[in-house]
Amino acid sequence: MSGAAIEVRDLGYRVGRGAFEIRDLSLTVPTGAIYGFLGPNGSGKTTTIRLILGLAKQASGRIVVLGHEQPSEGPRVMARTGYVPERPHLYPSLTVGEQMDFHASFHARWDAARAAELVSQFGLIRGQRIGSLSKGETGKLMMLLALAQTPDLLVLDEPTDGLDPVVRRDVLMAVLEYVSQREATVFISSHLVHELERVCDWVGVMDRGRLVAELPMHTFKSGIKRLRVSEPPALLGDTPFVLLARETGDGSAESWLVRGWQPPMRQYFDGVGANLREVIDLDLEEGFVELLRSARQPRA
Amino acid sequence: MFRSILYTQWKWARVALLVIAVAAVAVPVGSVRAIGGVVISTSVGDALNTMRVWSVLYVLLAALAGLILAISAWAADQRGHHVYALSLPVPRWHYVLLRFAAGLALLLVPALLVWLGALIASAIVVLPAGLATYPGALALRWLLAAFVAYALFFAISSGTARTAGLVLGVIAGIVAADLMLALMDQPAVVIEFVVSKFFEWPGVFEVFTGRWMLIDV
């Protein structure tokens, strides 16, 4: 396998003898990338993350993280990985300071100065019990712990879920600041597409246990368009773009969802005798929704 | 790492440990006071009977200490579904060993207090001929019994729900076997047999049996 931060091949997972929750999953997170892992609720994002970190055992496939096989080299991976799970996993009866000390004792690369700086930046109080922290404060603390251990890889599972916009901004800013200083890789999962749009340079889309798309963010953002086509041909032949969906509209017009659109591709419609009436830009969220819809339906 | 884990377990168990610590000193001193204090005011036979009654408290205390320390070792991790523990950069068996050792270290505290209480009680009582006090032996036996209880409950707490279900299933099977025998009008001996194996040497609970008396012949 190459020098990617995370490399997953043909991953399969199921609980007991039930149906497979994850099937034939393959993804690659380039080193230094901020990889957005998108998908609706229940698509298998958290399960995939747990498998990548060795918190669960895969039924099939291979996982290599930072050059180490999972799950056999789990401790080596976790020594270089900062993890913020979906749900808080800290000890409620400890104070912020005690939790930080506990975490520090397990991580040789703990940066006390950075930790102190983040305490101040996030407005946390060392003597406050974790059980009495608000959701936002807990989220910040988990991020603090992950960043202060100076990881090479940050795995963030919906880190801003349920947080107010101010806290979300603080958390994401801290991540970006860290990445800019250390060239770390970030693997961040979310169903808040608009949030990832601003920070990620790679995106993988998950749906129903499968990866339906993996591509650079700019390609994802710019490449998905909705085309209004009148007098569409019955048979398409080879198209220069990827046709994701084809829907009938008013009268003889159709609405096409395409990926990889470039302006010179207008000539294709002249060639088939159709009329391209309009090219509509979709934002990331619309593109994400359309992508999922097309993945769930058979091709036209 | 061990210090951190020890600190967390002490923090989680400190209230219960305090109660156990008080009991550890109170039981031996109380048992001596129950037979009259400095000079035994009852007959020697009655004194020994009273000691035997109080001896049950040592066994209960040992089992309770083991249970509380084992549960408190895992309660916080169980609440978080062990996600935090599993995401720490240590081999898993190492983490379990650290937790086990921390609980054992905490167990030394009430064991030492049992010894202290027994020494105090031995010092304040004037014994008639034929009787002796066994403060050291009592404390050592207490520690061994608490260790077995702690290890057992620790193993159950650290295992999966499937393991606990298996254990419960075996127990239910034993009870069911005796019920079947009783319904067939046969002597129900399965429970008796199993229990005897557990409580006779070298059974796991043999250390809990015997005379737990600070003052004895």
Next chain:
Amino acid sequence: MSEVPRVVLSCMLALALLGSSASAQGVGTGTPLRDPAIERANATHLASLAVDARRQRTVADSIRKWAQFSDTVRDGRIRIATTPELVELARRIARDAEAALARTFGPSADVAPMTFVMRGVTGGNWAKQARLERWISDTLEGAIAIRLQGEPGVNGPAFLVDGFAKKQFGELDSATRTWLRYPLQPAHDRKLERSAIYVDIATSENRIATECRVGSLERCREGFAFEQPADPVMSWYEPANRHRIAVRTFTRRRRDPVLERCSQGDDQACIADLRSWAPSDLPPPLSSSARHSLAWVALEIGGEGALARLGSSTAATVDQRLADAARTTPEKLIGAWRDSVTAARPRPVAANPGTAWAAVVWGSLLGILSMRSSRWRTR
């Protein structure tokens, strides 16, 4: 069958009356006046008829009662006569009782069998129950009535064994009976019994008992008091013992001036008080439990026939009789007894190495098992 005697009697009385009336009236005999002598003879005859009838009624009653217990169960030295519906229970009780007796008194060839009559509880008429039990013991010499109550499967064998023990006790000579004080009873756990005796002796405030425990056979012999000493108050007790024994009864005899002085420390007063007691009321240095345990040691050492030898021994003293039962000398018997009691010393709390190792091994094993749980295993 029960009505026959009554009918016969009635008829006879009727005939007798008729005859008397007839003869008084001169009917049938032609005699105008009754002769007093004949009247007396008639009355006597009638009385004897009544006695006969009562006797026949008693016999009929006995036959009726005995007919109830038509089934007999035998096991070793136990014989139980009972009603048909209780046969299975009687069989079980006899088997359990015989097993208990074989364990404690030896094989059944050693002793004569005993008969029990077993019946269910029939009601609350205690007078009737008592009459029936009296009839049983009168009719079958030596038989004992068992009335089933509570848990017959448990109480039945215990009752039989108790009855047997009492019978054996009754067959011993009077000196041995006096020394033992009550029948030898089988113990569920002989070792536990001896442990209790060890504790008694070890914690006894009596010097004789203490010296017996630490090794003096002579003191043990003295403590058993095979023969009552001339002055047990002086030979058995020290002043502290005398004070304690006498003062134990102080609350009951508070106004006794001698006892009052004894309670204040006057040993002479204590001596005087204790000498006023019946000798059997003075507690010997070694208790009745200790005496019984010595007898059991003798039976155990003697093995088969020991109980019979104890009953048939013509030795002059109790210790010699026990020694005859054990086929050894009194000194060796007492030595064996002391060894058995010492060996039964209850183990104090100190854990022996085996217990300690077992605890350490189990604790470690459980610790290792917790590390091997599937949650903590990588693969």
